[in-house]
Amino acid sequence: MKGFSQRIETVQEYYFSAKLREVNQMIAEGKPVINLGIGSPDLAPDKLVLEAMKSTVENPQAHGYQSYQGIPELRIAMAEFYAREYGVSLQPDKEILPLIGSKEGIMHISMTFLNPGDQVLIPDPGYPTYASVTNLLGAEPVYYTLDLSQKGRPNLEELESRDLSKVKLMWINYPHMPTGAPGSKKILEEIVAFAKRNEIVLLHDNPYSHILSEKPLSILEVAGATDVALELNSLSKTFNMPGWRVGMLVGRADWIQKILKVKSNMDSGMFLGIQKGAIAALKLGKGWFEELGELYANRRKLVWKLADKLGLTYAKDASGLFVWCKVPDGKTAEEIVDQLLYERHIFITPGKIFGSQGEGYVRISLCMPEFKILEAINRIKP
Known part of the structure; x- marks a missing residue:
């Protein structure tokens, strides 16, 4: 064996590839993890x-x-x-x-x-x-x-x-x-x-x-x-x-x-x-997009409530499948992510995996049914 390509040293394993193994292991152990980390739509196609x-x-x-x-x-x-x-x-x-x-x-x-x-x-x-x-x-x-x-x-x-x-x-x-x-x-x-x-x-x-x-x-x-x-x-x-x-x-x-x-x-x-x-x-028409938009808008309102309960701040004019949140002063994103995962069994993403300017932020996905987001809200102590 003469070794691997030098280029493999230039990258790390994709964050979600490694982290989801840990999350899936926790689920296999019977821990009810709510995954609000990854942007994989949970809905079926038309x-x-x-x-x-x-x-x-x-x-x-x-x-x-x-x-x-x-x-x-x-x-x-x-x-x-x-x-x-x-x-x-x-x-x-x-x-x-x-x-x-x-x-x-x-x-x-x-x-x-x-x-x-x-x-x-x-x-x-x-x-x-x-x-x-x-x-x-x-x-x-x-x-x-x-x-x-x-x-x-x-x-x-x-x-x-x-x-x-x-x-x-x-x-x-x-x-x-x-x-x-x-x-x-x-x-x-x-x-x-x-x-x-x-x-x-x-x-x-x-x-x-x-x-x-x-x-x-x-x-x-x-x-x-x-x-x-x-x-x-x-x-x-x-x-x-x-x-x-x-x-x-x-x-x-x-x-x-x-x-x-x-x-x-x-x-x-x-x-x-x-x-x-x-x-x-x-070929799907406007009705498809209107229904999808209404569903995600309702989920986003709940994610905003979750963020409020965690003391996070966010912009309400943002688009897409995620809510980008700034963590409060005196805390780090990693502390919040780990505390939620290991104590409340809620997985969200630390902003630093997206670059240095993501330090001090977390990302919360909308790809989860409303009842699951509500459950996540209820797991957070007042």
């Missing part, structure tokens, strides 16, 4: 989605290898979804690449653009996978902060004062995970202009746009964004399909073609039944 999957299973043609680009009907459904929900026109055969989950796309994009030594702008706090993939490829994460009082606007003026000559990619994410900062079209316009001035590829990770959002936004709505930006989107949160692993990458045709070169060497396409289910999901 019945039409399930029927579309079931009706495909007995088709003899369904079980072979599928196209790396997905069936044409799926790409057309994705294009129609973008036209209907964002007012963005896309060519299904050139500007859309279905993915086995949008997390896969983070690796494919990074492998396509990055060389060792390149730099990548990453929000702090932010989704840990942006930095992990950057490190795995020998590139350098360069962190930037967000102004939560301005809907999560990056400090572009401070960024512009830095040496950006080695920066090749910039990750953005609105509604932002973990803070729920909603962003705005004006902020996206400013970021697009910044990317153009500095010849940076802008990557908008957009899985939460339909969760407690007044108006879903796409980066591609911004004039000129197609020159510098790509967008990842996902059916996981929007349609309660996280385990199905269905996402998409949309944007410049020539960039999509380069990314396809990487993707086609790493997977063999998505099961046909999943594609058919995804098509059915993408």
